[in-house]
Amino acid sequence: MDKQGPGSWYFGWNIVGAATVLTLLTVGLRMGIGPFFLPMTQTLGFSRSELSGIVAVGMLCYGLAMPVAGYLAGTRGTRFVLLTGAAIVVASCVWTVNARGPIEFLLAFGVALSVGLGFTSPVALTPVISRWFTRQRGMALFFLSTGSMAGIALMTPLLTYAIAAVGWRETMLGFAALFALVTVPSALFVMRDQAPAHTDLLPHQIVDRPAGAQARPAARAPSTVKASDALASVPFWQIALGLFACGFSMNLLGTHGMPMLMDHGFDASTSALGIGLIGLVAIFSTLVLGRLSDQLERRNILAVIYCVRGLGFFALVMVGTHWELYLAASVGGIVWAGSIALSSAILADVYGVRLVGLLYGLAYLGHQVGGMISSWLGGWAFERYGTHWVAFGAAGVLLLLAAGIALRLPQRGAPLAPAAAGG
Numbered sequence: 010m011d012k013q014g015p016g017s018w019y020f021g022w023n024i025v026g027a028a029t030v031l032t033l034l035t036v037g038l039r040m041g042i043g044p045f046f047l048p049m050t051q052t053l054g055f056s057r058s059e060l061s062g063i064v065a066v067g068m069l070c071y072g073l074a075m076p077v078a079g080y081l082a083g084t085r086g087t088r089f090v091l092l093t094g095a096a097i098v099v100a101s102c103v104w105t106v107n108a109r110g111p112i113e114f115l116l117a118f119g120v121a122l123s124v125g126l127g128f129t130s131p132v133a134l135t136p137v138i139s140r141w142f143t144r145q146r147g148m149a150l151f152f153l154s155t156g157s158m159a160g161i162a163l164m165t166p167l168l169t170y171a172i173a174a175v176g177w178r179e180t181m182l183g184f185a186a187l188f189a190l191v192t193v194p195s196a197l198f199v200m201r202d203q204a205p206a207h208t209d210l211l212p213h214q215i216v217d218r219p220a221g222a223q224a225r226p227a228a229r230a231p232s233t234v235k236a237s238d239a240l241a242s243v244p245f246w247q248i249a250l251g252l253f254a255c256g257f258s259m260n261l262l263g264t265h266g267m268p269m270l271m272d273h274g275f276d277a278s279t280s281a282l283g284i285g286l287i288g289l290v291a292i293f294s295t296l297v298l299g300r301l302s303d304q305l306e307r308r309n310i311l312a313v314i315y316c317v318r319g320l321g322f323f324a325l326v327m328v329g330t331h332w333e334l335y336l337a338a339s340v341g342g343i344v345w346a347g348s349i350a351l352s353s354a355i356l357a358d359v360y361g362v363r364l365v366g367l368l369y370g371l372a373y374l375g376h377q378v379g380g381m382i383s384s385w386l387g388g389w390a391f392e393r394y395g396t397h398w399v400a401f402g403a404a405g406v407l408l409l410l411a412a413g414i415a416l417r418l419p420q421r422g423a424p425l426a427p428a429a430a431g432g
Contacts, residue, residue: 072377
């Protein structure tokens with residue numbers, strides 16, 4: 010049943026479930042480059058700097074594809090975007106394993122695969138979830154973060170073991186087959202862009218609301234707000250700057266986390282388990298954070314996440330024993346997820362669900378610009394200075410700055426001032 014009521018199952022949760030699994034696979038591969046990194050350099054003959062540059066271009070293309078995906082999701086529908094993305098992912102994986110020269114590998118792995126994953130990323134799924142949920146929007150969007158963290162927790166060790174067993178090319182083809190088997194049925198049979206009139210509101214909430222009133226999260230975002238006004242407003246750029254720091258740190262860990270730990274004396278399995286533990290802990294923490302995000306001030310939760318995560322990056326570079334690695338990973342995992350879900354929920358709160366796909370895609374571009382820079386910096390700085398402190402220390406500083414910026418975001422329920430809206 011689509012409608013919310015006693016004893017009924019709200020169909021929106023089916024959409025959330027499918028979106029969570031898709032996010033697990035998409036982010037799992039995008040953030041799971043670490044297991045591929047050293048095997049690719051060895052078989053293809055690339056240096057760390059060369060492969061880091063290709064990964065950096067991929068991060069940028071991933072980000073550039075997201076506003077396009079958000080726009081197409083609003084104009085052509087979620088189903089069209091997901092099917093298009095799945096086709097690109099499968100074709101680019103086949104192209105990647107057959108690529109030989111650096112230019113061909115850049116186009117296949119760096120550009121095409123990143124565009125396909127961008128079309129199946131959380132940006133393409135956020136608009137449909139935002140339309141289906143009002144009362145539990147924060148919780149629903151947090152499940153995308155749960156999928157992201159599950160991707161890190163499961164895909165990083167699984168990819169590591171698969172690459173060790175059969176090779177990175179065979180692992181890439183296996184991922185393509187699994188991705189198609191999950192994405193195509195989800196797009197065809199689960200995704201619905203048209204939500205019920207009252208979304209997930211309970212019957213007494215519908216009755217109690219004044220006629221013509223909007224749901225609380227969108228109450229201060231009139232439908233007359235234009236995208237140009239939103240782009241000229243301060244809250245949008247505060248969120249974009251925070252996502253820049255988020256992308257810098259997450260992609261740095263995904264690309265160079267395993268090589269960094271291995272350079273510090275940990276073996277491949279221990280390094281993979283350490284990175285995976287961050288995602289494993291985050292799976293459970295997102296369930297708590299998601300519920301809190303619908304009850305407490307979202308900007309405060311976002312600030313805490315950025316602050317603790319920043320301190321965690323300093324800790325990861327300093328760990329020297331197994332128990333220190335697992336302790337740092339466990340603490341970091343508590344706050345590793347949530348920044349993206351909170352950012353998208355705050356965008357919906359401030360500007361309304363009509364623009365959330367486009368605005369989220371544009372703000373997320375900052376996330377990928379940060380990821381592009383850190384992917385390159387991680388390899389270049391290590392080869393130049395022989396230390397990972399340059400890149401990982403920069404990530405810690407940026408996250409602490411993002412925490413301060415988050416505290417200056419508008420409170421939930423506060424009206425969007427005309428000056429802030431670009432008026």
